[in-house]
Each structure stands twice: as structure tokens, then as C-alpha cells.
Amino acid sequence: MPVAWVLILSSFLFSVGIYGVLARRNAVLVLMSIELMLNAANINFVVFNLLLHSISYIGQVFALFIITIAAAELGVGLAIVILIFRNRSTVSIDEVSLMKW
Amino acid sequence: MQIDYAAVAPELVLTGALCIVLVVDLVLPDNRKGLIMPVSLLGVAGTLLALLALAGDPTRTTLGGMFVVDSFAVTLKILFCVAALLTLAMSYDYLRKEGIHQGEFYFLLLCSLLGMLTIASSRDLLPIFVSLELVSVPAFVLAGLQKIDVKSNEAALKFFLFSILSTAVMLFGMSLIYGITGTTNLAEIAVRLAATPVLRSIAVLSVFFVVVGFGFKISAFPFQWWVPDTYEGSPVPVAAFLSVASKTAGFVGLLQIMFIAFHGLADVWRPFIAAVAILTMTFGNLVALTQRHIVRLLAYSSIGQAGYILLPLAVVNVNGGSVNHEAFAASIAYLLIYAFMEMGAFSVAVAYGREGGYFIDDYAGLGYRAPGLAVVMTVFLFSLAGIPPLAGWAAKLFIFRAVIDGHEYWLAVAMAVNTVIALFYYAKVVRRMFFEPAGDGPLGVKVPLLLQATIAVSTVMVLLVGILPDLAAHLARMSTLV
Numbered sequence: 001m002p003v004a005w006v007l008i009l010s011s012f013l014f015s016v017g018i019y020g021v022l023a024r025r026n027a028v029l030v031l032m033s034i035e036l037m038l039n040a041a042n043i044n045f046v047v048f049n050l051l052l053h054s055i056s057y058i059g060q061v062f063a064l065f066i067i068t069i070a071a072a073e074l075g076v077g078l079a080i081v082i083l084i085f086r087n088r089s090t091v092s093i094d095e096v097s098l099m100k101w
Numbered sequence: 102m103q104i105d106y107a108a109v110a111p112e113l114v115l116t117g118a119l120c121i122v123l124v125v126d127l128v129l130p131d132n133r134k135g136l137i138m139p140v141s142l143l144g145v146a147g148t149l150l151a152l153l154a155l156a157g158d159p160t161r162t163t164l165g166g167m168f169v170v171d172s173f174a175v176t177l178k179i180l181f182c183v184a185a186l187l188t189l190a191m192s193y194d195y196l197r198k199e200g201i202h203q204g205e206f207y208f209l210l211l212c213s214l215l216g217m218l219t220i221a222s223s224r225d226l227l228p229i230f231v232s233l234e235l236v237s238v239p240a241f242v243l244a245g246l247q248k249i250d251v252k253s254n255e256a257a258l259k260f261f262l263f264s265i266l267s268t269a270v271m272l273f274g275m276s277l278i279y280g281i282t283g284t285t286n287l288a289e290i291a292v293r294l295a296a297t298p299v300l301r302s303i304a305v306l307s308v309f310f311v312v313v314g315f316g317f318k319i320s321a322f323p324f325q326w327w328v329p330d331t332y333e334g335s336p337v338p339v340a341a342f343l344s345v346a347s348k349t350a351g352f353v354g355l356l357q358i359m360f361i362a363f364h365g366l367a368d369v370w371r372p373f374i375a376a377v378a379i380l381t382m383t384f385g386n387l388v389a390l391t392q393r394h395i396v397r398l399l400a401y402s403s404i405g406q407a408g409y410i411l412l413p414l415a416v417v418n419v420n421g422g423s424v425n426h427e428a429f430a431a432s433i434a435y436l437l438i439y440a441f442m443e444m445g446a447f448s449v450a451v452a453y454g455r456e457g458g459y460f461i462d463d464y465a466g467l468g469y470r471a472p473g474l475a476v477v478m479t480v481f482l483f484s485l486a487g488i489p490p491l492a493g494w495a496a497k498l499f500i501f502r503a504v505i506d507g508h509e510y511w512l513a514v515a516m517a518v519n520t521v522i523a524l525f526y527y528a529k530v531v532r533r534m535f536f537e538p539a540g541d542g543p544l545g546v547k548v549p550l551l552l553q554a555t556i557a558v559s560t561v562m563v564l565l566v567g568i569l570p571d572l573a574a575h576l577a578r579m580s581t582l583v
């Protein structure tokens with residue numbers, strides 16, 4: 001498997017994620033876009049570990065840590081989004097702008 | 102694998118303490134929740150004792166080289182514990198008056214502290230990432246702890262979105278570094294980067310990604326937008342904790358990665374860091390001039406301070422040597438001193454804010470109504486501005502010297518100009534307090550005992566280090582990292 005394919009896939013995922021973060025105004029969709037970016041890093045770690053034929057599995061372990069921590073982090077994030085929805089009946093990040101400058 | 106339990110003793114003590122805090126919160130009835138505070142205080146004090154027992158020992162390495170306890174790690178861990186103690190003391194009365202759940206607050210604060218302790222010892226990308234998240238995730242909840250306050254909600258959401266986005270970018274950078282070098286150990290990365298010059302362009306790209314990730318944590322320029330909003334919206338002690346401890350943790354991670362792993366590419370990233378540092382301090386100081394809310398003023402001032410701390414990175418030498426050592430020591434010394442002046446200024450804001458308000462206009466004539474509070478506030482603000490003989494002056498001098506030693510004179514000029522700009526807004530608050538007639542604010546502010554202790558400790562440290570700057574310089578030079 002050529003390394004270029006993997007890099008193209010992960011870079012594509014990463015770019016889609018960045019686009020989603022910039023273009024989406026719904027907080028939940030922004031969270032999903034960020035998840036895509038994290039998974040781009042996961043693919044890199046797992047595949048590089050495979051291609052390096054390394055005796056250590058640090059790349060795969062890293063991917064496991066990313067999956068776990070991303071789950072915890074998004075749990076907290078969704079809780080915050082729900083809190084905002086309860087208080088203001090909106091999840092649009094454009095409308096959450098009480099404080100500026 | 103053999104684990105050196107003595108090396109991880111402080112972290113184990115703290116983990117035990119935060120489990121106890123969680124259980125105590127569960128069993129205590131609602132009207133006695135105040136008891137959790139002494140339990141947490143004891144937990145952090147126990148951690149501090151375990152750390153002091155490690156001080157002076159030879160370097161210990163465990164967990165396969167990922168976890169290193171040297172004098173650098175011990176110094177910073179002690180700083181983090183002291184910052185947490187000051188935050189605990191600052192928040193007790195604030196939480197009771199604002200009606201914020203105490204158990205959750207202390208538990209989350211200790212979790213965040215645990216992440217800070219481990220990041221100071223991490224010498225591998227994996228624990229650096231995990232510790233950084235352990236610092237941040239409880240902090241999101243702390244920022245949003247006032248559940249029905251829409252400003253607090255907004256603070257938490259902005260903090261969370263910026264943080265997780267920068268984490269994703271940083272992880273992508275880390276995965277590329279792993280791909281190029283085949284390792285995640287910092288020292289090993291430096292060796293292999295030097296050995297494979299072919300993939301230099303990808304290496305530079307990944308360094309850029311990692312710096313972006315940390316740029317958020319340390320509130321460097323274009324990633325600082327969340328800082329003033331999050332500080333204003335969250336409970337004030339949380340803002341103090343974020344601006345001191347969380348920012349220092351970000352700097353510790355960044356300094357280790359840049360100085361240990363990436364110093365071989367310094368000639369590529371040096372100009373970039375120089376530009377970021379200058380933009381950060383100029384932006385922070387210029388926008389601070391227009392602020393009317395004291396917490397926002399301190400937030401922008403802390404952005405300006407981050408620019409100063411970043412500056413020595415712009416003189417890093419590819420081949421190592423004494424310039425790197427001085428630059429590293431200057432940044433660390435600044436962090437040590439910055440913690441106390443920032444903590445002090447925030448604790449005065451907490452002490453006065455409840456009765457007097459958080460706007461700078463509310464401080465009019467404070468010098469006549471509560472002279473003690475006004476005088477210590479002046480000490481902290483002038484220290485942040487860098488006026489001798491206060492500690493901030495010594496801190497700026499260290500940075501200045503490191504930059505001059507690196508022969509980057511224009512950076513020194515930019516810093517001097519910024520120091521003058523900064524003086525304007527610090528002096529504006531001081532003028533309000535002493536040279537304006539007392540408004541209709543409260544006469545004589547009652548400061549709770551614990552808050553008094555926080556202010557006293559910060560004042561003593563600011564004055565002491567100002568008179569004997571070698572204290573901080575000596576601690577910073579003990580680091581053998583570079």
C-alpha cells in the first residue's frame with residue numbers, strides 16, 4: 001500500500017473537517033466536523049505504525065488514546081451545547097455572541 | 102515494565118485526594134458542603150509535601166522514558182500546586198456567595214491540576230497530549246459552572262470549540278511527526294529529524310501544526326479570541342486559574358517540544374515565532390487600552406504577557422548552547438513570577454467585585470474607601486507593567502537579556518515599546534483608584550480571611566522576588582532540560 005494514498009485520504013478528511021468547522025453554524029455539526037479531523041490523525045497513526053514495521057505499537061496506542069479522549073471531550077461538549085439550548089433555545093454559534101472585544 | 106513509584110508519588114497522592122473529594126461530596130449533606138474545601142486543601146498540601154520530598158533527588162525516569170522527574174519538572178509542579186492552593190483559597194467565599202456547587206468545583210480543579218503535574222514530567226508526545234486534555238476538559242466544565250448564567254454558558258462553549266479544534270490540528274501534526282521519525286519520544290525525534298533531511302518540508306509543516314495547537318493554550322495571536330470572553334463569562338477564580346495555571350501548562354508543553362524535539366529546525370520556525378510573539382503582545386496591549394471591565398483588562402494583559410514569554414523562543418540556536426539555555430531559563434523565570442502577580446491582581450478583583458463591581462469605573466476613589474486593597478492592587482498592576490523594584494521588572498529583564506544575548510535587537514526594541522504601551526492601561530486603573538473622587542461605591546471592603554491570605558502570599562512573593570530577582574533566576578536555571 002503506497003503511503004501517498006493514505007496521506008491523501010487523511011488530508012482529505014482533515015480538510016473536510018476544517019471546511020465543516022468554518023462553514024457550519026450549528027454547534028453539533030461543528031462537533032462532527034472536528035471529529036473528522038481527529039479521525040484523520042487516527043488514520044495516520046495506525047497506518048504509519050503498520051508501514052514502519054516498528055516493534056513498538058505506540059502509533060496504535062496513540063490512536064486508542066485519541067478515540068477515548070475524543071469521546072470524553074465530546075461528551076463534555078455536547079453537555080455544554082445542551083445547556084445553551086436549554087437557556088437560549090438555539091444551537092447556532094452565530095447567536096452565542098453576548099461578549100465581543 | 103518496572104514503575105518507579107517514588108517518581109509518580111505526587112500524582113498518586115493527588116489522584117487519591119480527588120477520589121476522596123468526590124466521595125466526601127457524595128456523603129455530605131447540602132448544608133455542610135463547605136467541608137470539602139479543607140479536604141481539597143489538604144490533598145494539594147499532601148501533593149506538595151510529596152513533591153518537596155522529591156526535590157534535590159537525581160533525575161528519575163520511568164514508564165519507558167515517557168515520565169521524567171528532574172529539577173525542571175519538580176520546580177514547575179511546585180508552582181502548579183501553589184497556584185492551585187491560591188485558587189482554592191480565593192474561591193471558597195466566592196463560591197458560597199455565588200451559590201456555585203462546591204464539590205464539583207474542587208474535584209474538577211484537582212483533576213485539572215493532575216494534568217498540569219503530569220505535563221511537567223512528560224517527555225513524549227503521547228503523555229503531553231493526554232495531560233493537555235486532562236488540563237483542559239475539566240476547565241471547560243469549570244468555565245460553565247454557573248449553569249443558568251448565559252455568559253458562563255457562552256464562555257464554556259467558546260473555550261471548548263477553540264480548544265478541541267486546536268487539539269485536532271495539533272494531533273494531525275503529531276501524527277505526521279510520528280510518520281517521519283517513527284517515534285514519539287521527544288529526544289529521539291530530535292535525533293531522527295537530524296538524520297533524515299529528506300523529509301524536511303513535512304517536518305516543518307508538522308511543527309507548524311503543533312505550534313498552532315499550543316498557540317491556543319497559551320493565547321498567542323491569531324488564537325486568542327476565546328480568552329477575554331471565557332475569562333469574563335466564567336467564575337472569576339476560574340479565570341485566575343486559567344490565566345495562570347492552564348497557560349503555564351501550555352507553555353511547559355510548548356517549551357519542551359520546541360527545545361527538545363524541534364530545535365534542529367529552529368532556523369525555519371524562529372522568524373514565525375518572532376512574528377507571533379510581537380503580534381501577540383501588541384494586540385493584547387493595544388486592545389487592553391480600550392477595556393472597561395477589569396477581568397477583560399486582565400485577560401488582554403495576560404495575552405500581552407504571553408507575547409513576552411514567547412519571545413525568547415525567537416532566539417533559539419540550531420546547535421544548542423548557552424543561548425538556548427538562557428532563553429529557556431528566561432521563559433521559565435517569567436512564568437514563575439507571572440503566576441504570582443496575575444493571581445494577586447485577580448484575587449483583588451474577586452475581593453472587591455462582589456460588593457463594588459467589576460468595571461474599572463467602579464474602582465474610582467478606591468484609594469480613599471479601601472486603602473489597603475488599592476495599594477496591593479497598585480503593586481500587582483505595576484508589577485505586571487514591569488516597574489522596579491517589583492517582580493515583574495526582574496522578569497522582563499530576564500527576557501530582555503536573553504533576547505539581547507541572541508543578538509535579536511529589534512525584538513528587544515519591540516518589547517520595550519510594548520512595555521510602554523502597557524503602562525498606560527495599568528496606570529489608568531491606578532489613577533482611577535487614587536486621583537479621582539470616591540464614587541458611591543461601598544466604604545471599606547470586607548475581605549474574607551482566606552482571600553486575605555491569597556493576596557498576602559502574592560504580595561510577599563512579588564515584593565520578595567522584586568528585591569531578590571536571583572531567587573527566580575536560580576530556580577529557572579536548575580533546569581537541565583536544554
